[in-house]
Amino acid sequence: MADTHTNSRIVVPERSSPDWDRAVGLMGLEAQVQLLPYALGFFGICLPVVLIVAGHATNAAWFATSLVLYAFNWAIFYAVLRWRKANPPTLENSRLHTGVHVAAGLLWAMALLQTSLFAQAAGPVAETLLVLCAGGAVGVIFFSSPNLPSLLIVGPAVGVGPILALQAHPMAATTGVFVLCALALAMALALILNAHLRSHFALAIEREGLLIEREGALETTRRLAKSKSDILATLSHEIRNGLAGIAHVLAGAMGGSTRSQPSRDQLQAALSAARDLVGVLDATLDSEVAESGRLTVQKVPVDATSMARDIALLHRGSATSKGIELAVEIDPALAGLSGAPVGDTVRVRQVLSNLVGNAVKYTQRGRIEIRVFRPDHDHLRVEVADTGPGLSPEELTLAFQPFERVERTGGGVAGAGIGLTLSRRLAELMGGRLGAESTPGLGSRFWLDLIWDATATLQVEPHEAVSPAPTSLRILVAEDDPLNAAMLRTMLEQMGHKVLAVTDGRRGLDHLRMGQLDLIMADGRMPGMDGPDMIRTLRAQPGTQASLPVIAVTGGDAEEVQAMLDAGADVALRKPITVSALARALADADQVRSSRNPRRDVA
Incomplete structure (x- = not known):
């Protein structure tokens, strides 16, 4: 050497x-x-x-x-x-x-x-x-x-x-x-x-x-092995506990273990546990993507003021239920100021939602404030201050370590211990910074600094009204995964639609001959006949059935989405499906059904 x-x-x-x-x-x-x-x-x-x-x-x-x-x-x-x-x-x-x-x-x-x-x-x-x-x-x-x-x-x-x-x-x-x-x-x-x-x-x-x-390469391998081990340990603990609680409540709902029906509080607890599990999985996957260097961010003007208000509105219900006041303070000097902060809109919202969510989770009484101001000429700061338990310097350092949790404050609170680590990584990728100050017994301050661009201009787009879908549509759902099919059916029926579910594309085409339908939702990957083959076969049929609007339900892979659109799908809906995204997809599909507008891809 x-x-x-x-x-x-x-x-x-x-x-x-x-x-x-x-x-x-x-x-x-x-x-x-x-x-x-x-x-x-x-x-x-x-x-x-x-x-x-x-x-x-x-x-x-x-x-x-x-x-x-x-x-x-x-x-x-x-x-x-x-x-x-x-x-x-x-x-x-x-x-x-x-x-x-x-x-x-x-x-x-x-x-x-x-x-x-x-x-x-x-x-x-x-x-x-x-x-x-x-x-x-x-x-x-x-x-x-x-x-x-x-x-x-x-x-x-x-x-x-x-x-x-x-x-x-x-x-x-x-x-x-x-x-x-x-x-x-x-x-x-x-x-x-x-x-x-x-x-x-x-x-x-x-x-x-x-x-x-x-x-x-060896260091990368060691780091990845440790990361995988930490992920396995964290997910096995969080998912095992969460799923055990959900299974217990659902067993009660089925009447298999108790004579009484589950209460609304029990069902709400099961729903909260399920949402926590989704949050843990999303944060873990984002953390792994960021660690491998495959996570990219955009740098565009961000309306941080409106975003802070929206996030406060989103978490106000949880704060109010605990007797915590959640307030937003916007520096008046920001009004009419030229320029705007720059960052990735989705990631900024993710970081701020994590900071506010943590404040709501760990604060038992008092007040939480979201402050938006400029600490200097080059940055815009969104600060979240709470009256929670506070952290010592050693605990604050530990809180930013991946898969580490502060035992004194984290007992009984769901989480994987990677939210702050991921938030800091996202802030750095956007050119900003994430900082914190905390005092045990008094509370904590976490802040996100975004780069201020004096030449940037916020594009204030007029709110586009979404045309509501008809009160009741007859929808064919072709989905081979029973859980995804049940989830889609539940959401559609809650919206007032009638649903016919099949497990592959060929069965879906057979059901077209049995009755009149208004809309088809097809998964991209199914056994027998997959989504693109089903759509192509549908478009090749004679009569009005060939013009039925089709919503392509995909896992988000770009090639899969493009294959479905090329086959003749009108709208693409990516998993995991939310109620708002599903409602928008149905509205767009209904417009296609009535006027055959050009296809569009729904995020």
């Missing part, structure tokens, strides 16, 4: 980026540092030989000054090593470190130049000393070879002194030619070694990238 220093890995850039060569250079610098102990050994072996020869020189006393310069160079080298430990090389400071290495190499070039000048006046051992200086130059070239800039600059510079001194010495001109050739050969071999090392450095960087990718 290649490191730029002892405790951290190299940064792995893209192969085609300019930083790639810098990363290779960093590894060359590190290789030079790793060669320093060997360089010390090399010069340690050479020094006694130089001293023995210099002892026979006529200027031996002057020659001793070279030793002082060598000692100074080694002191500089150790200072450079200490500096590198305190300032490890990175892609950003690679030029500085390269410059330091080059400067350190040039110190040795100057030392050899000085030694060569003294060797010229060494008398009978001058030629021998100059050859030893040339050998020292070869050593410097070798130890500079891992880093290309050092090699190209220090290599030629370190050979100047010995070559010039040999060429100038009257008895060593021929030796100077041989030394020049030897230094040139050493330089060529050092360049070959550098190319070989650079290829190894590139392979090491690529290996490092693969290791990082593998560690990232």
Whole structure:
């Protein structure tokens, strides 16, 4: 594994980026540092030989000054090593470190130049000393070879002194030619070694990238495994308890376990438990999608003021039943102000509904306020303040952890412990932020900050009146899932319609011949004949039956919706089905039945 220093890995850039060569250079610098102990050994072996020869020189006393310069160079080298430990090389400071290495190499070039000048006046051992200086130059070239800039600059510079001194010495001109050739050969071999090392450095960087990718994949796998384990533990607890309560109440309604009929309060409790289960599942799925990075949000102008009022209206019934006052305060300064907050309308409503819902759930008495104002020029804040039990700093941190619940305040309250985590993630995806302050015994403040765009304009669309469907329609429901079929039948009959249910498309077409119908609702996926085949067969039949309006009931998959519309469906209704969405789909289908308007896709 290649490191730029002892405790951290190299940064792995893209192969085609300019930083790639810098990363290779960093590894060359590190290789030079790793060669320093060997360089010390090399010069340690050479020094006694130089001293023995210099002892026979006529200027031996002057020659001793070279030793002082060598000692100074080694002191500089150790200072450079200490500096590198305190300032490890990175892609950003690679030029500085390269410059330091080059400067350190040039110190040795100057030392050899000085030694060569003294060797010229060494008398009978001058030629021998100059050859030893040339050998020292070869050593410097070798130890500079891992880093290309050092090699190209220090290599030629370190050979100047010995070559010039040999060429100038009257008895060593021929030796100077041989030394020049030897230094040139050493330089060529050092360049070959550098190319070989650079290829190894590139392979090491690529290996490092693969290791990082593998560690990232392992970390993702560990995180997903923990997330799946947390989801399983949470859902098994919440769903088991919730379904057990619902099953008990329904068993009572069927008269299977008790003699008395279930009370309205019992049925209301079962309905609330069922809605809580749906909420837990929705939050869990959204959390998983957000965690995997597949959740996308829009950034459009948001009418946060109207949204705050709507959410307050939605939760006021639950608050009133507990004796809690729920109020909305809108900053008057927002009226007539240019601009608007931006975010995803659906997700903003989801976050605010979660904050207000939590305040209603955990507050036992007092007051809840929804405040809308601008804390600064760049944001709009929607704040939810309550007089609930409050949280300590440690409990507040825990509340934002996925699948974690505060035992002191969460006992007996349904939930999966991911609402605040998901809300914060959604806020970040929209470019906003979710914050909180809380004091035990006094209450809590949670707020959502949205980015304020001074150029944004809210598109206030006129309310489109929905044409009510006739008081009673004869509807054929083709749905193979018994629970979905029962749910659809219940909602339709509560709206006053007559329902005929079948389990596949072929049975539905058979029933068309048995009586007059006004509307068909067909599931996209059924055994035998699925939704698209049923609709195509219907449209191909002669007579008025071919023009019957068809509502395609789908799971929301885009390809499934498009297949149903291409087959001839007039309206698409996505699951899970709500009463309001069903009413709108029936109204649109009735308009199609009367005027054959173009198809539309209902959310």
